[in-house]
Amino acid sequence: MNGIHDMGGMHGMGPIEVREDERPFHAEWEARAWGLIRAVGPFGPTRRRNFRYEHEILPPAQYLQMQYYERFIKVLVDRLMAAKLLTQAELDSGRADPASPRFTPRVTPAMIAEQVTRRRSLRRDDVRIRPRFNVGQRVRARNINPIGHTRLPRYMRGHRGTIVADHGVFDFQDTDAEGYTLPDRPQHVYTVGFMARELWGEAANARDTVHAELWEDYLERA
Amino acid sequence: VADAVQVRVWDSTAEIRYLVLPERPPGTEGMTEEELAALVTRDAMVGVAKVSGPRGAAA
Numbered sequence: 491m492n493g494i495h496d497m498g499g500m501h502g503m504g505p506i507e508v509r510e511d512e513r514p515f516h517a518e519w520e521a522r523a524w525g526l527i528r529a530v531g532p533f534g535p536t537r538r539r540n541f542r543y544e545h546e547i548l549p550p551a552q553y554l555q556m557q558y559y560e561r562f563i564k565v566l567v568d569r570l571m572a573a574k575l576l577t578q579a580e581l582d583s584g585r586a587d588p589a590s591p592r593f594t595p596r597v598t599p600a601m602i603a604e605q606v607t608r609r610r611s612l613r614r615d616d617v618r619i620r621p622r623f624n625v626g627q628r629v630r631a632r633n634i635n636p637i638g639h640t641r642l643p644r645y646m647r648g649h650r651g652t653i654v655a656d657h658g659v660f661d662f663q664d665t666d667a668e669g670y671t672l673p674d675r676p677q678h679v680y681t682v683g684f685m686a687r688e689l690w691g692e693a694a695n696a697r698d699t700v701h702a703e704l705w706e707d708y709l710e711r712a
Numbered sequence: 713v714a715d716a717v718q719v720r721v722w723d724s725t726a727e728i729r730y731l732v733l734p735e736r737p738p739g740t741e742g743m744t745e746e747e748l749a750a751l752v753t754r755d756a757m758v759g760v761a762k763v764s765g766p767r768g769a770a771a
Contacts, residue, residue, distance in 0.1 A: 498723065508755070512754055611727065612726075612727050613727070641725045641726060642725070643723060643725065657726075657728055660726065660727065663726075679726050679727075679728075681728075683720075686719075686721075695715065695718075695719065697716075697717075697718040697719070698718060698719040698720070698721070699718070699719075699720050699721070700720075700721040700722075700723060701720065701721065701722045701723065702722070702723040702724075702725045703724070703725050703726035703727075703728050704725065704726075705726070
């Protein structure tokens, strides 16, 4: 979707804060937020929307004001409320309502450890598909504006680039308008290189380039 | 960054991740692996800064 998360090319966001002591978590609650998402992910409601989509539908003003892990908590709460596993009263009081539904079976530390360490990849080495494009070929990023999740940045749409590499077959990550994964459609993912001037105009340096990894469905012959 | 330097930006849109091998700054000949490693910063590994030489001189 054309949301606030797709910030490539936007101005006025201020300087990037760089911390000397760059740790994975800056506060204990952040680690907890990360852990909660991992815990609820595979064991919560069965039909689940794309995690990134769940972020993208946050109101833009809220999205910009929230910290990274604050959004995790918000997404988690929204997800549990939608599944009716959590009520507003429970959220307000911080106490479980005895009448609330409980998820069974109980999640154990062993289940969490297995889930956190399992290697999950979108790569589909089991699927053999002929690539539609070859390295060196000129392509154009399609002008698509889907309401669901997409990995094609807005600033690349409609622009011409060159296939730089073919990474093989990966599961497609775009969703339908409600944020649910589209039917299984594995396809090639390519690194596509764009000249900076093609994307940003004459003011850009003539030597500079911008690359992205793009699924085949995003591309057409140029 | 000088005009003659080509900047290649990678927008990480899929599952492929990268590390940047920083350019070795002048004045580091004869330094040990540990001494060189101590010069490398997070910013250099993601390609948004060059590694400064041993006396903080810009590369």
